[in-house]
Amino acid sequence: MGGKVSCTLGEVKNRADFILYWGGNPAECHPRHFTKYTIMQKGKFLPEGRKGRTMVLVDIRETMSVKAADIFLQVRPGKDFEVVTALRALVKGNRVDTALVEETGLKLEQLQDLVDRMKRCKFGVIFFGMGLSMTRGKHMNSAAVLTLAAEMNAFTKFVAMPMRGHGNVAGADMVLRWTTGYPFGVNLCRGFPRFNPGEFSTVDLLVRGDIDAAFVLGADPGATMPQPGIDTLARVPTIVLDPKVTHTSKLARVHITTSVTGISSPGTAYRMDEVPLPLRPVLKSPYPSDEEVVRRIIAAVDKKSAWLPKPATMASGVM
Amino acid sequence: MTVTITQNATCTFCGCVCDDIELHDDGVKIIKTKAACSLGASWFVNHTAEKLYPDALIDGKEASVDDAVEAAAEYLHRANMPLVYGLSNVTCEAQREAVSLAEKIGAVIDSHTSL
Numbered sequence: 001m002g003g004k005v006s007c008t009l010g011e012v013k014n015r016a017d018f019i020l021y022w023g024g025n026p027a028e029c030h031p032r033h034f035t036k037y038t039i040m041q042k043g044k045f046l047p048e049g050r051k052g053r054t055m056v057l058v059d060i061r062e063t064m065s066v067k068a069a070d071i072f073l074q075v076r077p078g079k080d081f082e083v084v085t086a087l088r089a090l091v092k093g094n095r096v097d098t099a100l101v102e103e104t105g106l107k108l109e110q111l112q113d114l115v116d117r118m119k120r121c122k123f124g125v126i127f128f129g130m131g132l133s134m135t136r137g138k139h140m141n142s143a144a145v146l147t148l149a150a151e152m153n154a155f156t157k158f159v160a161m162p163m164r165g166h167g168n169v170a171g172a173d174m175v176l177r178w179t180t181g182y183p184f185g186v187n188l189c190r191g192f193p194r195f196n197p198g199e200f201s202t203v204d205l206l207v208r209g210d211i212d213a214a215f216v217l218g219a220d221p222g223a224t225m226p227q228p229g230i231d232t233l234a235r236v237p238t239i240v241l242d243p244k245v246t247h248t249s250k251l252a253r254v255h256i257t258t259s260v261t262g263i264s265s266p267g268t269a270y271r272m273d274e275v276p277l278p279l280r281p282v283l284k285s286p287y288p289s290d291e292e293v294v295r296r297i298i299a300a301v302d303k304k305s306a307w308l309p310k311p312a313t314m315a316s317g318v319m
Numbered sequence: 320m321t322v323t324i325t326q327n328a329t330c331t332f333c334g335c336v337c338d339d340i341e342l343h344d345d346g347v348k349i350i351k352t353k354a355a356c357s358l359g360a361s362w363f364v365n366h367t368a369e370k371l372y373p374d375a376l377i378d379g380k381e382a383s384v385d386d387a388v389e390a391a392a393e394y395l396h397r398a399n400m401p402l403v404y405g406l407s408n409v410t411c412e413a414q415r416e417a418v419s420l421a422e423k424i425g426a427v428i429d430s431h432t433s434l
Contacts (some may be wrong), residue, residue: 030335031356037335090332134434164334165431166407168414172430175406175414184432189400189425201433202404211427213398215391217417219405219431237394245372253394256387260366262331264348268409272334279410280328282344283368290409294416296384300392301423302334 005150006274007159009036014043015157018121020056020249022145023080024129024163027064033163034068038127054117058083059074059131076105078136083111084144091117092150119155126220130280139197159237164272167261168218171270206232217241222248241290256293259285267291279296320345330355331408332362401426 012019021040024034033085034040042049044049057069060077075083082104089096090111097116102279118124126149133142143159152158161173173183180186185202202221205211206229213236222230223246230251238252249255259265268276288296322343329338341353342363349363375387382390395401405420406414407430421428 030333031358032335032337036337049415078427090366140386150325157390167331167336168409168411169407170334170415171411172406172414174433175411175418176430179415179418185427185429186421186425188402189427191425197433200427200429202402202427202429203434205402205427205429210366211398211400211402213394213401214342215395215401215403215417215420215426217379217403217405217413218408221404224434239391239394243366243372245376249376254391255380256384256391257374261409261413262329263363263366264368265410265413267411267412269329269331269336271336276411277329277336279331279336280325282323282325282328282342282349283347283366285368286370287374290413291416293384293388293422294413296388296419296421297391297395300388301396301420304392304396 003150004146005153005159006036006161006273008275009038009271011123011159012125012161012273013037015040015045015123016043016125017046017052018056018124020058020118020124020126021065021069021128021163022128023060023133023135024127024130024132025059025063025065026070026163028128029129030163033127034259036127039068040183041123054121056114056117066241067104072112073106073110076103079104080132081137081144082136084141084148086191087115087149088151090146091148091155118152118158120308121156122155124149124152124158126158126160127163128160130165133162161273166218168269169269170272170274171276172313174274174276203229206230209235212236214238215241216248216252217258217294219284220246220248222246222251241293243287256301257287258290258293259287262288328363330359330362332359340395343346395420395424398424398426403428404430406430 039055041077044053055069058073071232071265098108128145138251149158149160180193185200187194187200209232211229234251240249240252241255241258243260264283325342328340328342340355341352348367352363358404373381375382375384403426
């Protein structure tokens with residue numbers, strides 16, 4: 001995995017003449033992505049707007065986004081990694097087995113045409129969604145696409161960007177990165193950060209039942225996790241901070257209602273291209289903000305003894 | 320009814336975080352949005368300043384925020400391996416506080432990114 005070659009959405013608007021969406025349905029999930037940032041806008045170096053750009057969509061089925069695409073490539077479910085790998089080989093001019101490509105639901109000519117277009121463009125961008133990153137291969141698929149974008153820079157300018165779903169999930173990555181050094185799934189149990197997706201990622205911890213308490217804010221895992229994970233949340237003491245009484249609140253020991261981010265509570269949110277934007281709350285909420293409640297919990301925890309074991313306990317081997 | 324118009328409000332519904340939304344509110348509800356998409360418009364219109372939910376719940380029963388904060392601190396302090404999860408629909412400032420809490424209680428901290 002070799003890092004992310006990316007850019008801002010402003011650069012996409014002003015420069016990108018080749019736009020590839022992979023495993024996402026922006027027409028329905030990010031309705032203004034096309035019109036505000038990508039294909040429909042006239043950019044500084046794209047005075048023709050939509051006519052000056054090529055849009056390719058890769059997905060396992062025809063979605064609403066197909067209408068906006070110049071080329072639609074329908075991949076057999078779970079074969080994304082194979083397609084990216086074939087593309088990487090073609091980019092380098094290596095021979096690719098026709099039969100292996102056909103297993104992915106596509107033809108070699110289609111992939112060769114795609115690679116030719118990618119090499120011909122002046123500024124290419126790949127937006128990848130959860131259809132790529134949450135299906136068979138998971139983070140290895142994301143890594144493969146990021147590598148493809150990086151390798152394309154031997155021929156032309158090329159970048160990749162994940163299509164982030166929830167409002168400030170990009171901000172969560174940023175904050176965890178600058179505070180702990182890792183973007184998600186960070187274990188602080190030993191007093192220093194450890195990172196290991198698959199071991200310290202929430203779904204795995206919950207399904208295995210590894211945790212003995214949960215503090216949930218800005219999420220509703222009680223509605224989205226697999227059943228064994230939800231069972232764990234119901235078994236251990238769960239604390240929820242949310243503007244609504246959610247599915248998770250109903251199985252939690254403690255729920256605290258908080259004001260709605262961006263509508264009532266001020267602060268900062270990161271856009272999917274990692275540009276921070278200030279929020280402009282308009283309504284005065286009768287509830288405290290998440291920030292304030294977390295701070296109050298910290299103050300209450302501070303009044304208790306430190307969680308680290310005492311040196312004497314460690315020496316006697318009771319630990 | 321006085322209507323306040325706010326220019327360039329920021330929508331936090333999806334990862335686009337559009338910051339060019341015009342909002343018309345009457346102090347309690349947002350009654351009109353301009354420039355927002357269908358998802359953003361329903362996000363703004365469906366969140367009001369009304370008091371629709373209890374301040375806090377402990378074991379499903381209504382409680383004060385003070386008691387709920389105390390109960391939360393007790394549970395988290397007692398745990399050996401607590402999990403701090405979510406962070407997606409909150410501000411960066413709240414996320415930073417959550418990291419601080421996670422460090423204090425020796426927790427695993429994770430967001431929707433890991434799904």
